[in-house]
Amino acid sequence: MNKPREQEAQDAYFKLLQNKGADLVNLRRRELCLQKLIPAIESLELDGVRYRDVVDTTLSIVAIADWPLFLTVVREYFHFWMQDFKTIAAMYSDAEFDPEINELKPLEGDLKVLWKKIEHEKFSTVENWPVNAYTLALKQHGASPSMIETRTKLVKLLITQMREAPELNNKYYRLAVDSMMHLFTVSKMRIFFLAVVREFFNFWIGDPEAADHVRIIGVSHAA
Numbered sequence: 001m002n003k004p005r006e007q008e009a010q011d012a013y014f015k016l017l018q019n020k021g022a023d024l025v026n027l028r029r030r031e032l033c034l035q036k037l038i039p040a041i042e043s044l045e046l047d048g049v050r051y052r053d054v055v056d057t058t059l060s061i062v063a064i065a066d067w068p069l070f071l072t073v074v075r076e077y078f079h080f081w082m083q084d085f086k087t088i089a090a091m092y093s094d095a096e097f098d099p100e101i102n103e104l105k106p107l108e109g110d111l112k113v114l115w116k117k118i119e120h121e122k123f124s125t126v127e128n129w130p131v132n133a134y135t136l137a138l139k140q141h142g143a144s145p146s147m148i149e150t151r152t153k154l155v156k157l158l159i160t161q162m163r164e165a166p167e168l169n170n171k172y173y174r175l176a177v178d179s180m181m182h183l184f185t186v187s188k189m190r191i192f193f194l195a196v197v198r199e200f201f202n203f204w205i206g207d208p209e210a211a212d213h214v215r216i217i218g219v220s221h222a223a
Contacts, residue, residue, distance in 0.1 A: 006038045009080040016080075016091055022099035029101065033073040036062055046082055056187055068103045068178040096171075104164050104172070104179040107157070111183045118156050127159050130203040137203070137211035147216065154193060155200045157183075173201060 003011070014027055022030075040054045055074050062070050079087040091097050107114060123131070131152060138148045161180055165172035177197050184190040195215070202210035 004042065006042055006081065009077065009083075010034055010038070012088070013077050013080040016088070017099045019092065020097055020099040026099060026101055029069060030073045033062075033066070033070045034077060036070070037074055037077075041081070048078070048082070051078060051081070056190065059181070064106070064182040067182050068106070068175060069101060071178040071181065072101075072175075098171075102171070102175060104161065104175050106179045106182055107161055114157060114183070115153060118153050118160070121156065121160060123156065123159065130200065130206070131155055131159070133210065134200050134203045134214075137214045138216070140211065141214050141216050143216050151196050151200075154196050158197055158200070170205075173204065 010031075014022075014030075017027060017030070037055065037058055040058055041051065044050055044054065055071075059067060059070070076091075078084075079091070109117070134155060135148060135152055138151060143151070158176055158180065161176040162168065162172065165176060177194070180193070181190060184193050199210075199214055202213050207213075
């Protein structure tokens with residue numbers, strides 16, 4: 001008897017995790033995440049956009065404290081669900097792929113409070129450098145002052161969250177983003193936030209072509 005597509009994908013995903021050293025507690029926590037997602041994708045075509053839409057909708061039934069892990073799990077599981085064998089092979093061969101559950105404590109307070117607080121936050125020269133580069137690129141792309149202010153505040157919030165990370169690397173950048181998603185209760189704002197942090201990542205890593213990735217889209221204010 002053939003297993004459902006989603007169960008086959010989960011089995012293959014867990015095989016990777018076990019291969020990388022995940023214990024039973026780790027696997028059980030991830031299984032609980034997938035139990036919330038799988039019923040919503042069982043009749044879904046293999047499509048990344050629709051998958052992301054379902055993930056966004058499913059967040060409403062996930063406890064806010066579990067959002068960071070849930071987002072990590074569905075991001076990794078996606079490649080198995082899509083049968084993206086090239087990426088799966090890369091995950092197996094990636095010595096840095098770590099099945100250990102690493103989480104950052106979510107920012108406390110609602111977005112309106114944090115929005116005001118960030119105006120008085122002090123940033124080091126190292127922290128300000130990518131923000132200033134991003135601001136300049138936004139100006140060069142014709143962004144309005146309100147749009148620049150909104151995006152700048154969002155990335156500054158992200159930088160304050162990155163201060164909690166034990167390391168400054170791609171992995172903890174993603175974890176910091178995931179740990180902030182609960183701040184955006186409106187789906188449109190979550191999508192906008194993700195667009196901003198994807199753009200800013202290129203400045204954060206010092207990509208000389210970062211400005212080429214800037215797109216002036218989205219909402220004009222966040223709070």
